Amino acid sequence: MLGMAQLGDLERAVLGCLWQAPGPQTVREVQESLARERKLAYTTVMTTLQRLARKGLVEQDAQSRAHRFSAVATREEMFAELMTDALGIAGDDHQVMLRFVDVISPKAREVLAETLDRREREAD
Template sequence: MARLGDLERAVLDCLWQADEPQTVREVHEALAGRQLAYTTVMTTLQRLARKGLVAQDSQARAHRFSAEATREEMFTELMTDALGIAGDEHEAMLRFVDVISPEARAALAEGLGQQKKNKR
């Protein structure tokens, strides 16, 4: 999966925070503080749709967009892809654990502990 730009991440954040699919206008309004042109937001949504990250529903007069995956599912896919290209998966994971916050490290340890208990 290609690396996302700042605007693409911001647009995805808008879609993840919304309870339902959003129109270009709704995303544009959510990003009002960035002073973007409407067409810039529209192009970004279309680009995300071409990348397979956003679903575009063109049934209504105004097209509606929604994220194809949750934030967590997308992160999992990115991590899986990154580990797939790592020369040494074990070393890559250790380096990752070294750079995450102590809270994230504790959550990871807890999750691994739960997974270990569930396998018994």
């Protein structure tokens, strides 16, 4: 999957709209959602959605007259994959994880610790 850092600002905004939506969205629905922040032409939004589809981040349902688009992965799934990719290229993944734990919030560290403890217990 393509990293968020490799996406343009508009592509990230469009993905954000799809993630927040309760279901697949038409081009018009995405355009209206984005209108709160910026005024964009319908064709600009359509081109952006098609570009995201070519990159494998969005899928297009062409069954109805108005094509509907949805993100292929949730925001959490996408960022987990990005983190996994980063660990894969970091070299010493143990040191990277230790540094990560040092920089996350105390609440995030607590959630991480609880999750790891629960997974350990489930594995036994």
